[in-house]
Amino acid sequence: MNAVVDTDRLIEGLGPAYLDLSDRIWDMPELRYQEERSAAAQIGMLEAAGFKVTRNLADIPTAFMAEAGEGGPVIGFLGEFDALAGLSQEAGIAEKRPVAEGGNGHGCGHNLLGAGAILAAVATRDHLKARGLAGRVRYFGCPAEEGGSGKTFMARAGVFEGVEAAFSWHPGSFNSLFPSQSLANIQAYFRFSGRASHAAASPELGRSALDALELMSVGVQYMREHMPEKARVHSAITRTGGLSPNVVQDDAEALYLIRSPQIPEVMALFERVRKIAQGAAMMTETEVGITVDKACSNLLPNTVLDELMQAEMERVGDSGFDDADLAYAGEIRRTLHENDIAAVYQMFGIEPEAEPPLLAGHVLPGPRHDLILPGSTDVGDVSWQMPVAQVMAASNALGTPFHSWQLVAQGKSGAAHRGMLFAAKTMAGSAARLFEAPDLLARARAEFEARIAKTPYRCPIGPEVDLPFRRGAS
CATH class of the missing domain: 3.30.70.360 (Alpha-Beta Plaits)
Structure with missing residues (x-):
């Protein structure tokens, strides 16, 4: 059986439990470095799946690593689970209605991000076992991406050392590669x-x-x-x-x-x-x-992994949104401005369609190495430690702004769940290809080493900077 088809089958079987995990994390939106319940929920799932968990990475109580497998190369998956302040919102409706006035909400879809990355990690581990392949899978539970640069503090502590390559994803409006450059x-x-x-x-x-x-x-x-x-x-x-x-x-x-x-x-x-x-x-x-x-670094591109992930997205194909998904997306669309939709097309450097779809389940052409994310991510610091590639999966109505009540409202929707499964299949399929094609991994590493040789990594957070939660009130 083809390796990537095998991982798809595994994800379909495992999916419901991890969709439930994403919904549970949505229900407990916690801010940077305070994600105790979200981290505990992820750790519980990983331990139940047979992963060995190392807690308190980089002296951060909500940072952890889970590993499974033996010998061979080490492939990582990056997961997030932090929320944003002031974005509390009831799920499944199309009007602004906070659950708790002034409360928090998953305004960037991180409840999906972490759960989807774990799903990909577990499916990849199961694939290795079924094929009798040597290799280890590591899932990194990464707190405080929103305004905390958790991964940068983790990189400073050296917790990503020994990983050959890593994958991550982010919910969005299109199925595409995540821009390979950032601020x-x-x-x-x-x-x-x-x-x-x-x-x-x-x-x-x-x-x-x-x-x-x-x-x-x-x-x-x-x-x-x-x-x-x-x-x-x-x-x-x-x-x-x-x-x-x-x-x-x-x-x-x-x-x-x-x-x-x-x-x-x-x-x-x-x-x-x-x-x-x-x-x-x-x-x-x-x-x-x-x-x-x-602080966080800009993303370091890796064309080998980008091309691999693009091929995997195209193999997975359409997201499979149904009529109920489209109906809810239509309700959300009525709350958006036409400029919200234009901004998404502009971000990906493509001409707006005369009639933009409510949900964009198709895969955009790529890879596009000229695109620069008009924002920042602490995945950037991981990309200076190893080759990294990321997928952006359509999980909400096209044009939904990040960090908005509309995105929070869609966080437990059918479209969000389908986007998470699309991302998990893409990531697991990409990882399986690396395990089964050592020459591909070697090429990705060679490109990475060549880039680092020209510009060695220097962590933008100096050793004198303490973790934010240790400094107390500013």
């Missing part, structure tokens, strides 16, 4: 400290931290004209110093996220932002403290 980033808190005083009786005695923060913002705005075209700088004011306008605020803080296509560019921009903050502090006679929160 690197660094995120840091800028906290200004001044001197409080009565704003009317003795304003001359005050030194306003809030003034300093606002001046920093103005300085960053002027810097935007002089940045690389694809660079981005985002910010959020996390502390204003109080609610009383008649007090000179002595404490203010902002969180800045800086992105660019390459880590050296990000670091250069970060130094410029640091100088702007220091200048704002000098202008206001305040002090500024800077705390790096997290």
